Amino acid sequence: MAIFQVSAKLGSSLLFEPVTNHPFLAFLLSFLAYGFILTVYRLFFSPLSAVPGPKLAAVTRLWILYHDYQDQRTDIVTDLHRKYGPVVRLAPNEVSFTSTAAVKDIYTGSGRESGFPKGFLYAMFTHYGRYNMFSSLTSEAHSWRRRMIASSYSLTNILNREASRGDIWRTVGEYVKYVRREGSESKNGPGRSIDIYPANIYFACDNVSAHVFGEERGTKTLGSLVDSAEIKLQRDSIDDWYVPTRREKIYLWTDFNVALRCFEAFERTTQKVIRIIQRRVDPDSKYIGGTFLHNYAYKNMRELKDRPSVELTVAKNLLSGKVSGKVSEVFDEYGAASESMDHMLAGMDTTSDTLSFLLAMLSLPEHHEYQETIRNSLPDLCPFDQPLTVADINQILNNTYLNSVIKETLLIFPAIPVTLPRVVPSGGRVVDGLWLPAGTLASSSVRAVNLTFLPEFEKNPGNVQWKPSRWLVKSDADKDRVQELERRLWSFGSGGRGCIGKHLALTEMSLLLAAILANFKLRRDDDDNNDALETPHSHWTCRRSFRDIAYLQDFHGFLRFEPL
Known part of the structure; x- marks a missing residue:
């Protein structure tokens, strides 16, 4: 023993x-x-263990973090959905969906349950230390803000405003003048060549600023630089906003949540200190510690609060602080400026991106026929100094062929293609028959939702063609297919948290495209030796805040506008 x-x-x-x-x-x-x-546990016993996807992604978040850092998330997620289907596990606590039912549950809600709240990532998009509609994390915080300004973005309001004032149509005229005035003579044929990207940014900025603050206070970046230092300042400031260093790899913040919260707390504290200094030193001075755009929005809100405009604008609705006749939350100039700043940036980014991709595709020789088809279907257009009638605007907006090229561009080249994360609320939720525990990140990629329905995507995902003819209805079978395409097109989001500026953006793009094709033929002009055409930023290849994929990398950005 x-x-x-x-x-x-x-x-x-x-x-x-x-x-x-x-x-x-x-x-x-x-x-x-x-x-x-x-x-x-994560591989075999987690509630998400049955969700298909890479095994390494199920084990550690470092897998998706690596692809985030490499700006590959959108491509990777889209490819995973092609391989595994409509539900894919991207990390131990993150699942991506592409079915229309899942998109509705996550972003819109069903029955008595509202859509899922946003992740803390969106808090980065506050301005002046104040939340706005986009950065609001809960449906409740978003809802009352949206109700204050929803009428300003309704299609009825936009049509009536345009028919009475003609602001967008006048800006379209300034775009045409910009081409003729500032375009350079091309060595490749008749007409003037311009870099379309900054032109489209200026166009979108002038329109959205006029819609938010009123035509008198809107930017005039498409105007002539002769004897106008203000226009040059506006252009330089906007160009500076788009330099690559301002475009952070924001999805890294999702993986470093503590750092993001510290950053957000520091930023809000700093803004409070700035506001105290601002009020004591000179409340009417320019905004301390901001860019030109920050000062522009703040200054307009200060002046509109003291001297209200008779023109019904987004800014006027914001400063009224009224929702359905009741005071919900009275915006001061900082809260209203934060909201208006967000509208300007969103309107500039998405509309200009889509217009640039659209014009670039139309300029290809194999797509010249679309130009001719649209041109021949357009009504007679009035001079740019006269407003279009509601009937004229509706005729352009409902033009089948013009609509097909815009929708196809939104489908293939969404301006915001990335995954849009939401957080499963307490108690968990069932999505697509899958139970998700509270705290799980549930998301959908705009590009993946758009593309996975297309037959050619399954065969060759890297060769999905820009084909506007897919939107044309020539038979009953085409009607069903196009209706399904309409359901799948998610470039503007969906539900109460979808893009509030959808009708404004579509009206801007439709009127501009109609005017361009009524006056010019679009042709590529990739002359590397043309020193007169210098881009203000590497806009085709640099990453944007919500775009981690570089479309049309072989396109330099120059188009030749050949007069008819």
């Missing part, structure tokens, strides 16, 4: 003495054991 006791004691000493005498080894073994148990 003693022999067995000695043997047991000796074995115990051999196994455990080295560990107890070496704390680092003990920590390492504990860490490895924890990692092994966690890996087994």
Whole structure:
């Protein structure tokens, strides 16, 4: 018996003495054991273990973090959905969906349940230390803000405003003048060549600023630079906003949530200090510590609060602080400026991107026929200094062929193609028959939702063609297919948290495209030796806040506008 006791004691000493005498080894073994148990749990026992996807993604978030850092998320997620289907696990606690039912549950809600709240990532998009509609994390915070200004963005309001004032049509005229005035003579044929990207940014900025603040206070970046230092300042400031250094890899913040919260707390505290200084020093001075655009929005809100405009604008609705006749929350100039700043940036980014991709595709030789078809279907257009009638605007907006090229561009080249994360609320939710525990990130990629329905995507995902003819209805079978395409087109989002500026953007793009094709033929002009055409930023290849994919990388951005 003693022999067995000695043997047991000796074995115990051999196994455990080295560990107890070496704390680092003990920590390492504990860490490895924890990692092994966690890996087994995430692969086989987690509520998400049955969700298809890469095994490494199920084990660690470092997998998707690597692709975030490489600006590959959109491409990777789209490819995973092609491989695994409508539900894919991207990380231990993140699932991506592409079905229309899942998109509705997550972003709109069904029955008595509202859509899922946003993740803390969106708090980055506050301005002046104040939340706005886009950065609001909950449906409640978003809802009352939206109700204050929804009427300003309704199609009825936009049509009536345009028919009475003609602001967008006048800006379209300025675009045509810009081409004729500032375009350079081309070596490749008749007409003037311009870099369409900055032109489209200026066009979108002038329109959205007039819609938010009123035509008198809107920017005039498409105007002539001759004897106008203000227009040059506006252009330079907008160009500076689009330099690559301002376009952060924002999805990294999703993986470093603590750092994001610290950043957000610091930013809000700093803004409070700035507001105190602002009020004591000179409340009417320019906004301290901001860019030209920050000062522009703040200054307009200060002046409109003290001297209200008779023109019914987004800014006027914001400063009224009224929702359905009741005071919900009275905006001061900072809260109203935050909202208006967000509208300007969103309107500039998405509309200009879509217009640039659209014009670039139409300019290709194989797509010249679309130009002719649209041109021949347009009504007679009045001069740019006269407003179009509601009937004229509706005729353009409902033009089948013009609509087909716009929708196809939104489908293939969404301005915001990335995954839009939401957080599963307490108690968990069932999405697409899958139960998701509270705290899970549930998301859908705009590009993946748009493309996975297309037959050619399954065969060759890297060669999905820009084909506007897919939107034309020539038979009953085409009607059903186009209706399904309409349901799948998610470039403007959906539900109460979808893009509030959808009708404004579509009206801008439709009127501009109609005017361009009524006056010019679009042709590529990729002359590398034309020194007069210098881009203000590497707009085709640099990453944007919500675009981690570079479309049309072989296109330099120059188009030749050949007069008819």
